[in-house]
Amino acid sequence: MGRFSMLEWPVVRQFRSGDYLGRGPAATSAKTRDVQPRTATADRVVRSVCPYCAVGCGQRVYVKDEKIVQIEGDPDSPISRGRLCPKGAASEQLVNSPGRQTEVLYRPPRATEWQRLDRDTAIDMIADRFLRTRRNTWQDLDEKGRKLRRTMGIASLGGATLDNEENYLIKKLFTAAGAIQIENQARI
Known part of the structure; x- marks a missing residue:
C-alpha cells in the first residue's frame, strides 16, 4: 500500500474535480476504477434458459476456461427482457456450489448408507x-x-x-x- 495522501480523500477529490455533489468520478477511487466485471474476461457467452420455473427467462451464461463465471438475464429474451427473479439471478451459485450433487445416489431397501x-x-x-x-x-x-x-x-x-x-x-x-x-x- 502506498503512502497516505490527504489529496485522495473523497471530499478533496470532489472539490478538485468540480464534482461538488460527489456523483461523478470524484466518488470512485483508483482501486474501484481498476475493477473489471467477471463478464469482461469471459471466453464465450452461451444463451440458456433459467432452470427454476416454467416461465423460461432467457439467460446469458459467461464461461471462462470451461467454467461458468457469471449468469445474467438476456436482454434479447422476449420473455424476460434481461430481467431475472432472485432465484434466477442466483443460478451461478446453483451451478458452482460445492455441495451440488453430481452423481446418482441410491439407497437400497433397509440400507443405512447411500451407494453411487x-x-x-x-x-x-x-x-x-x-x-x-x-x-x-x-x-x-x-x-x-x-x-x-x-x-x-x-x-x-x-x-x-x-x-x-x-x-x-x-x-x-x-x-x-x-x-x-x-x-x-x-x-x-
Whole structure:
C-alpha cells in the first residue's frame, strides 16, 4: 500500500474535480476504477434458459476456461427482457456450489448408507421398476366387463420447472402407459 495522501480523500477529490455533489468520478477511487466485471474476461457467452420455473427467462451464461463465471438475464429474451427473479439471478451459485450433487445416489431397501450408481444403471433400474409395476397393476376390465386399460400403480407429479412442451410429452407418455393419475405442480 502506498503512502497516505490527504489529496485522495473523497471530499478533496470532489472539490478538485468540480464534482461538488460527489456523483461523478470524484466518488470512485483508483482501486474501484481498476475493477473489471467477471463478464469482461469471459471466453464465450452461451444463451440458456433459467432452470427454476416454467416461465423460461432467457439467460446469458459467461464461461471462462470451461467454467461458468457469471449468469445474467438476456436482454434479447422476449420473455424476460434481461430481467431475472432472485432465484434466477442466483443460478451461478446453483451451478458452482460445492455441495451440488453430481452423481446418482441410491439407497437400497433397509440400507443405512447411500451407494453411487452410474447413470445408465439407474435409468435401467427405473425402467425395470416402471414396467414391472405396470405389468403387476394393469387393469384391463372392471368387474362388469367394461374396458379400463389402465394402471393405478403409476402416477406422475410434474414440477413447475418444466415447460409446456415437456409437460405435454410427459402427459402423452404416462397416458400411453395407462396411468390416469397425472398432475402438475403448476396447477396445484
